[in-house]
Amino acid sequence: MTDARLSELEQESPLAVRLAELASLAVRVDAGLLRRLRRDLLPEADVAVELELWFSTLVEARSENGFQMAPDVVALLRRRLASEPGRPPVSRVRAVLAEAHAQVSPAIRLEEKVNGLAVELGTAARPLIADALRPALRALTAGGPEAAQTARWVFHAVPRLHPLVLATPIARTLVLAASLLLRTRPRSIGGALEPTQSIAELGWALPPLDLLGEPESLGVELVPGGLQFCAPDGASGRIQLPPTEPRVVEIEWALEVIVETTRGWDRRRVLSEAAAGVLVALAGDPDEVTITTLSGDRYQLSRQTRGADTAATSATRYVPPSPRLLAACLQIEPLGMPTPLGVAVAVGPALLLTPTAVLREFPVVGVHDSATQLAWRPWSARESDEGHEDELARLVPIHGEIFDVALQASEWASEDDGLEGSVAGFVEDRPRWFHVVVQPRDERWSVRRGVLWHPPQLSARELRAAFVGSPFVVDDRLAGVVLSLTPPSPPAEYATIEVTSPGYLRSVRVRAGLSASSSGLDRESVDEVEGDQAARQRKLELVARLIALLAGIRNARTRRAQTASLGQRKMLLIARLVRVLNGVAEERGFQDRQVAVLKEISDRLSAFDGSTQARDA
């Protein structure tokens, strides 16, 4: 691996790059250090090499007294120092550095020492690094101005620390404890907590927590697939947390493991941020967990505390939906580009839904590996979601294709609870079901967060194209649509997803004319009839009459023996009815005409029914 800045300087002055390698262990490079490094370890270099490095592009910031090199370059230089042939032993570099910096602050010397150990000894340096960092951790725990100074030093030093140093538990404790003390997020370790960190290690590294203020309450719920933090009001469990930033707890549970034929229990532990809305996925869907706070308080939480609902949830086993329903899922892509954008789900014979974010600038999309083209039909002003931007968009086939399989929308059993179900994901162009758990509630009314267990091994882009837009299916019915996906962060075995909330899906269902109990009727055939209240009323009456007449014909056929001619006439009439209805679907915007056509059909059916009854009589 190389860097353009390094290559450039290497061409102009190879010795300046060698000097930079020697200086890469230093927090800050100044004239005294450069001179010693050059004379002791690079005797072939002249004074001018010091100037060439000082004014080179490797330098990120310089003053009249010294400079700092860019962190990414420093990492490369350290690697070269440790691995390239012809370099002096790192131990000698460290010795010169220690001599030059004999009078600098302990913080700088400590940082240079641990980085030097990591470069010199690699993973073998871990115990030595831990020993070296211990006094700093003790200073942090002692409280007072030195603790604050140490915390500030740690906060700023993190980007400069060698990855091996950062990987040591004591360094992570130091970083997290410093961030908690400064009430700011940890830097450079992704801003996230290290899940394997022990809260005991972290807890003792902190000064007295009562200095931070009064503990705060937070609600906890065991939900299918994990633990949900929520507002304390109405929650089945409550914990008291010291007001650190971030709030941190350790969650511990037992995971059932079966090795060959022997069943056992494996204790699992995870360090997590605790804030309302956070859902922590727990492998094995445990019935009981122990929560430990930074102040050392321990809370037991079990499903039994949630009452009957919890018991019912825990008794549910994951069963994937019928594979037949996968036919309702289509992977869509821009026209002429075989790069899938996401998934669309058929909710009617000629109506599909997909997240608006998937379509973005594509008014027409194609179906992957198919000639089908789908047009984006925006919500009209009358259909808009009360002024909100819609999460979902409608798609209709341009060439009139009919989808044999469409998903029926359903209500959630309880909107306050979470839900376990499946989403379809496309792997190698074929959809299959994946297990998901969606959290009970969220601050955003239209969106719920959830966890997708064991996603396929795909890149972030491929994962999104495979899942975003996919239906969230519970009991073979549509319970939501996946709106976004965040790939797993190793070693986590789950991706986090956002799906539409039950309230939002209900809104879409009403606006798109989808019935929770119908077979997903294509609303387009009657959609345009809705002009004003009077037209709507007439339409409903006519449809009701049509249904009643059709039911009467069917009943007549099953009750009595029919003549062949009568059967043929009925079939012809029904065929005409279908044609006329299709014609209505094509003539959008002419509501009066549609109402008139429907009335005509109704009258003919009435006449037919009357004549049939007369003949039967």
Place this chain on the structure above:
Amino acid sequence: MTADSFSPLAGGNVSLPPPPIFDRLRSRAILGAALATFTAGSEVDLERATAALAAGRRLQRIPYRPVPTLGRGAQVLVDRARALDPLRLDLVQLLADLELLFGPGRLEVLSFAHCPSASDARRRGVWAESGGRRAWRAPARGMPVLVVSDFAASPAVDDDEDVATPGEWLQFARQVRADFCHPVALTPYPPSRWQPALARLLSFVHWSERTTARQVMRAVREARMRAAAGGYR
């Protein structure tokens, strides 16, 4: 720092000072060789006297052997532009060495940025430690002028847009020569980066651990021979 205590901010944030480029003994020899002028000593130059008499010429004055001296003092011009930032502490050491070498009152130390006789009025001139900027004036006739600079060999630094040009340095060197002074250039860059035209006008000394007093003496002698032969222009 003991194993039991950790005071993050105790101590400073700078390294120990850099070891000097010229150690004390070599510094005296090299600077002495570079800045010495010659004057008549106390010993009669028998060779010159004999040669004159043998040629039938009358001795109008007794020739004495020339001896190097620092008695004329020196003017030192120090470049304070950012290009010499890395050698800031070395400059302090150098001035201390010169003070020790010449003794009190025989050294005129002036600062400049980029070039003392820059064409742009904003960059032109010199200043003493106490006092404002003024135009450079040559010292007494025959006095050496030591100029410590990168002589436009450094790349431009950050916002340091007004770097000196080689032409400005040539003009300054000619001016020093025209005033019958001996210009000596001390620079951290090696001979490969010296401008040839400038190197013919100035006695260049490489500010490096590898420089010896013998090299400096030879360079100064050659420069003076060129001056005597009128080979400056």
